[in-house]
Amino acid sequence: MSLDTGTEPGPVVLSPRAVRRARRSASLQRFWVSFRRQRAGVAGLVVLGVFVVLAVAAPLIFSSDELEVTKATGEVLAPPGSAFLLGTDESGRSVLALVVWGARVSLLVGISATVISMAIGTLVGIASGHFGGWLGGALERLTDWFLVIPFLPLAIALATVLGSSLLNVIVVIGVTSWPGTARLVRAQTLAVEARPYLERARVLGGGHWHQMSRHVLPNVMPLVLANTTLTVAIAILSETTLSFLGLGDPFRVSWGSMLDNAFSAGAISSGAWWYLLPPGLCVVVVVLAFTLVGRALENVLDPGGR
């Protein structure tokens, strides 16, 4: 929106919203330019892209029939060959098909659980940092207590109690991992709240909700974002562990459940390395990719000269 006053360009008048948008897109561009320089982070992003594409396109690459035990066509525990690029499992199914389909569950659980964990953690963190007095103290105490409870025993207990289904696994992981985020967010909130412009906002009459959403949240978000990728990494590891222990959804294939099956079917003693290596390697690669992206984000958003 500009005032056209003849040949000479006059002052451009923009609405506040347009100014905000322009500022935001400029900072996003700057962010992208810095991020591009983090080679490890970019590599991680590419790898993740590949896996996401594979996961989404799984039904197009391998029909879901390949997952059916009753429709398996291969030999039992056959090593990689021309027909089955990664060999077969103990029911004769193609390991490659299982791995590709397994990506769906692992990524889905990892991301959904993180969304839950982030939502709870950020809410509790900002609230406990923003509100002083008994509410903030109580929330902080609650966060510390939950941090004390070791993850796997709690996850096992919850999974036993709730039953094994995909949704429950997501809930269990989300519910057990929010304290870490909450603590981080709380520390960041306290740092932000100490800044003078928050005081100004309060004096100008900004209520709690306004302060938290308009001022604290945008300043806390960058660090939360970096933390999110690392949380997804841990969530995927957790899902793999829970599935390995038999607490995952029994009707779905995930990398963890593949490892559980391999273990139970004696893949170790029969030397069926093609069954053991791929699912684990996928976990390692995906988790590593998320970690690298997370570290790159941290470097860009908070360069400490590492």
Place this chain on the structure above:
Amino acid sequence: MTVPLLRLENLEVTYRTTEGDVPAVRGVTLDVEAGTSLGIAGESGSGKSTLAATVLRLTPRTARVSGRVLLDGEDVLAMSFGRLRVVRWSEASIVFQGALHSLNPLHRVGRQVAEPLLLHDRTVTRRGAERTVDQLLTDVGLPTRLAASYPHQLSGGQKQRVMIAMALACRPSLVVADEPTTALDVMVQAQVLDLLTALVRERGLGLVVISHDLSVLASTCDRVAVMYAGRVVEQGRSADVLSRARHPYTRALSAAFPTIGDPAARFAPSGLPGDPPWPGDLPPGCPFHPRCPDAVDVCRTEDVRLRPAGPGQEAACVHAGTEVQA
């Protein structure tokens, strides 16, 4: 003429950074005689702290240093590591800024003051070291029981005194004080400065004080050198430099600090426009010309070196040596 206690000769320090070479010090020659004190004034980025670091060869590995740093005739920059470690602290020491983390937060203060004693003299016993530490603390006006304290338990002024006590531990001939009064209250500043002056007098030390506060230097030091953009732009007896500055920058610096009790000072605008230049991006000609109220055409094209501007005084200005209407 006797050999000066400290002589910096054509000193140049350039930092190698990812964005290219940054010249922090661009050819400085200074002398300090034993028993006298020299103040080095300048804003941040003038190179004064880098200068202090070169006295004991403490510049980071990314810095390229050329020229000579003669400590009692010996070139610090050319010494072997072994000789350097002996010279450090026992011939010259540095009083770091106490407000920063110049003290290890996990060690007691007494231990840190005693550390150079034990490093330089193998024969010193623990009791002997403790006694020396107590004496040092008393010399700087601190109660000896503070030796058992940790740095975070001390106030800013106390920490600064500890730094001074620590600097005197090995009886050096030269003490370099890097911003000894920054971040201290005015009252405490005065005490610290008095302490330094008295110590220099008593022990016949050479003292170099680095500060951005010209008035502090003028009251403490015999001579003052003003730095700008990596070079000395004026030097001379402190009274002369303060009251009859020959370089426009020095004049602006001393004017920036109002004279208490002088009504005229309250109304006179004294700030300098602009900012000091980024060392990696210096303007052509005299580096001060963009901010100089007395700049003429030649200042924009030709750099100026120090030239005589009065008895014992030099200034790097084309107008030096001529009377300028202030």
Place this chain on the structure above:
Amino acid sequence: MTFAATDSAVAAESAHERSGGARSGGLWGYALRRSASGIGTVGFVLVFNFFLFRMLPGDPISLYTKGRNMDQEQLRELRRSLDKPILQQFLGYLSNPFSSGVDSTQFSRPVWEVIGDRVWPTVVLLATATVLSAVIGIAIGIRGGWSRGSSFDRASTGISLTLYAMPEFWLGMVLLILLSTGVGFLPGIFPSGGVITPGVDRWSLDGIGDQAWHLALPALTLTLAYLAEYALVMRSSLVDELRQDYLTTARAKGMREKLVRRRHAVPNALLPTITLVFLNIGFVVSGAITVETVFSWPGLGLLSYQAIRGPDVPLLQAIFLLFSLSVVVANLVADIVVAAVDPRVRT
């Protein structure tokens, strides 16, 4: 010549300053205060543990009887105990949190006995792995942090990140298949599981050697899994510490670079890492569960796995409580260790 007498301002300052060093009084006081708040956490854990296994969807009876047969008398007894008011149940629970009287559903022995049998192998495994991983991890982190940017640093960071991304039980399975079953040219010399070859006397010299041989792979697995985090944290902690000004002071005093590292940089950088070793016990425990399963190591981890399979609720409840309490104690110890070493925390 002294100044103390003539300098009234300094005297005033000294009068205002806090009392000198934080001697033992400070540390004990801190330990006491910290333990008091630790009790609060223990209380929370007890309450949480109690309600977790009772707030279940569906019939609580079925949870206790899942997968095992009980006669009518036992069922009636169970129903009676579960019908009592919640508060009474809770008090009963508090008097006997480890359910020492209750039988495990799987083993038909008192829960506490079953746990007691399995504690020692877990302790041996975890202690070995923790010590080895801490020592090696910290050493790697120090070397990497000090020589930041060098090829050693980059290689060790890369390897640490990769190990950190690995599910520890998968690493165990890979080691088993490579070194126990043997693939290609690799010899299958390590045992495939268990703690001792059947028939060998546990206390004989051969027996001890045999047990050590069985310990090798599981301990190696956990060591590799844990050391990655220690190496990464130690490295970044040291890199942060290297930027501090007091190191310049130390060098200016004429200290050799190696001594600067040993006496100033590393001890200060070690602090957060040591804390991490203790705080990590939550993950250590989780690792034990899966790795013991893979190696059939007869410890609490394998017991947990078997309890899940049941599900053996009384056993699970007791194990959960035991693990949670260990973490509380470990956190307490971590805080006290930090206070003992860092004077800033005590005052």
